[in-house]
Every structure is written in C-alpha cells, then in structure tokens.
Amino acid sequence: MVKSSKGLRAQTRHIFSKKPRDRGLSPITRSLQVFEKGEKASIKIDPSIHKGQPHKRYYGLTGTVMGMQGKAILVKIRDGNAHKTLIVAPEHLRKQAL
Numbered sequence: 001m002v003k004s005s006k007g008l009r010a011q012t013r014h015i016f017s018k019k020p021r022d023r024g025l026s027p028i029t030r031s032l033q034v035f036e037k038g039e040k041a042s043i044k045i046d047p048s049i050h051k052g053q054p055h056k057r058y059y060g061l062t063g064t065v066m067g068m069q070g071k072a073i074l075v076k077i078r079d080g081n082a083h084k085t086l087i088v089a090p091e092h093l094r095k096q097a098l
Contacts, residue, residue, distance in 0.1 A: 012056050016047040024048065026091060033090045035065045035073050040096035043075070043088065052089020062096055 009016060026046050035041055042062040045053050052072055063077035066085060073093060075086045 008053075008055065012047075015056060015059055016045065018047060031089070031091045033093065033095070035090065035093065035095070037065055037067055039065045041065055041073070041075055041093040042096050043077075043086070043092060044094050046091045049089065049091045052087075053092055054086045054088050058086060 004010070025048055030046070031049075040062055041064075043054055043058050043060065045056070045059050058077060058079075061077050063075040063086070066074040066076045068074065069087055072087045072089055075088050075093070077084055077086060
C-alpha cells in the first residue's frame with residue numbers, strides 16, 4: 001500500500017475546489033477588504049490564492065477580528081474550549097452580516 005499524503009492541502013478535494021463558473025482568480029475587491037477591530041468575519045478559504053491560507057480545519061468558522069499584522073488580519077476563534085488567534089489574508093475572509 002502507498003502511504004497517504006499528510007500535507008496542509010491533503011484530503012481537500014471538495015473543500016478546496018471551485019464550481020466551474022467561479023474558476024480562475026477571485027475579484028481584486030476581496031483582497032482590498034477592510035476589517036475593523038471587533039468585527040465578525042467567517043473563514044472561507046479561496047483555493048486560487050495559496051498565500052495566507054489558514055489550515056483546512058478552520059474552514060467555515062466565524063471569529064472576531066483582533067487587529068492587523070502587516071497586510072494580514074488576526075482573527076480570534078474558539079476551537080473547543082481553547083481560544084486561538086489565526087493570521088489570515090483578507091482573501092480568505094468574508095464579512096459576517098449582523
């Protein structure tokens with residue numbers, strides 16, 4: 001038997017695939033999004049942009065914006081009982097509607 005891959009993008013065939021009409025690069029406005037401190041943001045990884053991706057385990061979670069780190073955004077999420085801070089590029093975040 002062949003050993004299965006254990007990389008960061010392993011076993012993401014469906015979660016990191018786009019629909020046929022959405023293929024290609026995403027709109028530039030996604031990378032120009034501005035998030036304010038304390039705002040809610042949900043993590044939706046854009047597979048066409050590899051830089052600044054959080055781990056696949058955090059896909060679909062919603063967190064609070066804690067601030068900026070360069071061009072990236074610090075997002076505080078809850079993973080079980082632990083609070084974690086993720087460093088995520090703005091292309092992989094969506095504003096949460098209240």
